[in-house]
Amino acid sequence: MKEGSGPLEAGERSTVSPHSSRGLNRGLSVLDLILRVVAALGTLGSAVAMGTTKETLPFFTLFVLFRAEYKDLPSFTFFVVANSVVCAYLFLSLPLSIFHIIRGAAVNSRIVLITFDTMMLAVLTSGASAAAAIVYLAHKGNSSANWFAICQQFNNFCERVSGSLIGSFVGVVLLILAIILSSMAAAHAAKKAIA
Numbered sequence: 001m002k003e004g005s006g007p008l009e010a011g012e013r014s015t016v017s018p019h020s021s022r023g024l025n026r027g028l029s030v031l032d033l034i035l036r037v038v039a040a041l042g043t044l045g046s047a048v049a050m051g052t053t054k055e056t057l058p059f060f061t062l063f064v065l066f067r068a069e070y071k072d073l074p075s076f077t078f079f080v081v082a083n084s085v086v087c088a089y090l091f092l093s094l095p096l097s098i099f100h101i102i103r104g105a106a107v108n109s110r111i112v113l114i115t116f117d118t119m120m121l122a123v124l125t126s127g128a129s130a131a132a133a134i135v136y137l138a139h140k141g142n143s144s145a146n147w148f149a150i151c152q153q154f155n156n157f158c159e160r161v162s163g164s165l166i167g168s169f170v171g172v173v174l175l176i177l178a179i180i181l182s183s184m185a186a187a188h189a190a191k192k193a194i195a
Contacts, residue, residue, distance in 0.1 A: 025100075025104030025105070025188055025189060026101060026104050028182075028184060028185040029097065029101040029104060030101055031181055032097055032178055032181045032185070033097045035174045035175075035177055035178045035181070036093060036094060036097055037090075037094070038170075039086075039170070039175055040087050040090035040091050040094075040171075042167040042168070042170045042174065043083040043086050043090065043124065043167065043168060043171040044083075044087045045164075046083045046165070046166075046168040047079075047080050047164075049160055049167070050070050050080050050161060050164040051070060052160075053157055053160040053161055053164070054069045054070075054157070055068050055157035068154045068157045070161070075130040076131055076134065076161070078126075078127050079127045079130060079131035079164075081127070082123050082124055082127025082128075083124065083167075083171075085120075086171065086175075089116065089120050093113060093117075096109060096113055097113075105193065106189065107189045107190050110189065111186055113182055114179055114183055117175060117178055117182065120175065121172065121175045121176065121179065124171055124172055124175065125172050127168065128168040128169055128171075132165055135161055135165060137149075138150050139158065139162075
């Protein structure tokens, strides 16, 4: 078996140069930064789209109006708050992500970032899921509970609310990828520090 073609055994020397491992950590860190920026923009767009959603319909006369706003439903309010908190966190975590590009060997700060990323993932997932359940009821209704679908009447409201869910769920996926990348980089940096 040729040297370097299989896994390393105890006592063998690595044939991988330290420059290539530094490049791997730097590449993971750059990708992490890009994921954070895109996720922050997605959550910001979702919060703004949901927060500015409002539709008013007349009922028989112009004096009686039906109104639909995101503030009318606590799940939508939680959605806006959750997306705003995660967006603020992602923007505040950008300097640490840039620090990881410069110093690829940092392990402890990556572990802190992974911990907070996981907490923010839970917040974002719960907010998006709660809003998705209400959007489903708005589109389909529930005949057993006598909840009628309102999207035939409030069409613009339902379209904007449904669209705001997309950015939030994209943020969920990007945060999952950022956690995986940070974990890989932290493991790689820790392995390099031990060796």
